Amino acid sequence: MTAILPLPPGSTLGILGGGQLGRMLAQAAAKLGFDVAILERETDAPAGRVAAHAIIGAYDDPLALNALAELADVVTFEFENVPAASVEALMALGVEVAPGPLALAVAQDRVDEKSFLNARGVATVAFAAADSPETAVAAAAAVGTPCLMKTRREGYDGKGQTWVEHAADAAKAFESLGARPVILEAAADFVRELSIIAARGRDGAIAVYPLAENHHEKGVLRRSVAPAEVSASAAEQAERIAARILTGLDYVGVIGIELFELKDGSLLVNEIAPRVHNTGHWTQDGCEVDQFEQHIRAVAGWPLGPTAARAQVEMLNLLGDEAAGWATYAAQPETRVHLYGKREAKPGRKMGHVNRILGSL
The missing domain is CATH 3.30.1490.20 (ATP-grasp fold, A domain)
Structure with a gap:
């Protein structure tokens, strides 16, 4: 059954994946009046516990996909490694899926990704x-x-x-x-890592958030500060890059674009993520409409919301046992705590994040 767009409140939105991104998407969807159906491989997943429906099964399980198709008017996904065949199966069942299969295919193969970017006039290493x-x-x-x-x-x-x-x-x-x-x-001779979170609606409208400056440890994002202090030229470059990528993919939804800033001020794209992104978590407490609500708005065919920053925010990932310090963070007036509801704290596992308000804008 073809969805009626824009999707009215009371409709059901499907999400492939039940981790923390699915959880925060489900919470944002509920705020807009949608029910959510999660398809996840594991029972007791973080997203499934805040959703109206939780379907347990492999992402390529025909029975599970049929169950999701029966419930959902529109389906999205929380991570890019869902099988492309699953998206095709849902579309064959008449379900609208956003972002579409092209974005998924490009993001799943790093050679295809960089080839696509270069073909769109976007520089990479x-x-x-x-x-x-x-x-x-x-x-x-x-x-x-x-x-x-x-x-x-x-x-x-x-x-x-x-x-x-x-x-x-x-x-x-x-x-x-x-x-x-x-x-x-x-190797990229960069001076810092930046990222831009951007969205494209079903009508082709594009909205971009201010850039974030990111710091990694052992390949894992540790902290982001946004809005980053960047030149007008860097901001314009990033917005132009985002527009070329979104348009080239005929994209619907929120995308995360990781960037290298070189010594001469030029930007290279490191990689893209066709979903809400860790470096965009700061928007939950720093922007008028955060990345999760923005993604729901886009896939549901609603108008995109404003992306202006209300405050500068430092986002810190809580890894493993660090989440046990929630009481300390909660006692800090400038800090907002976001925990993912994961049952087991493993070393290096993302258990939550905190957003520290550095100052209003």
């Missing part, structure tokens, strides 16, 4: 693909060393990647990543 030890050595020599080797598919928070210091080391590095197809990326 030099890169080369490899699918054997021999081609890995040749690719490393082509892009120059040191270079970063990543698996073409999957991998996140620093997983599925390793540095190659000398071209001859690439064969061993290839084997260490499971002898799977890889991409080798030239």
Whole structure:
């Protein structure tokens, strides 16, 4: 059944994935009057506990997908590694899915992603693909060393990647990543990491948030500060990049775009994420409409909301046992606590985040 757009309150929105992003999307959808149906592989998932419906099953389980299609008027996803076949199956059942399959396909393969970006006039580091030890050595020599080797598919928070210091080391590095197809990326001589969160509505309207400055530790985002102090030129570059990507993908929803700022002030795109993004969590307490509500608005066919910043915010990820300090954070008047409801705190696992208000704007 084809959804009637804009989706009226009381409709049901489906989400593939039951983690923290799904949880915060479900909470934002409820605020706008929608019911939410979550499809997740595990019982007791964070998102399922705040949703009207929780379907337990694999993302490619035909019965689970049918159940979701029966409930949902529109479906979205919380992470980009859901099987493309699942999205196609839902669409074959007559369900509207946003963002669409092109965005998912591009984001799931790092070579396709950078090729798409370059074709749209968006700059990236030099890169080369490899699918054997021999081609890995040749690719490393082509892009120059040191270079970063990543698996073409999957991998996140620093997983599925390793540095190659000398071209001859690439064969061993290839084997260490499971002898799977890889991409080798030239090192970027950047001064800092930035990101932009942007959205595109079903009518083609585009809205962008102020840039964030991000700091990583061991491949995991540790903190973001936004709005970042950037030049007007950098802000204009980022907005232009976002518009080219969103339009090129015929995108609907919120997207996260990670950027490298070089010494000359130019920006390179590191990667894109076709979903709400960790570096956009600051918007929950810093903007008039946060990234989660914005995503719901977009996929539901509603007008996009304002993205102006009301305050400068420092977002800090709470990893593992750090979430046990919630009482300390809650006692700080300038700090807002966001916990994900995960039952087990594992080392390095994202258990929540806090937004510290640095000052009103």
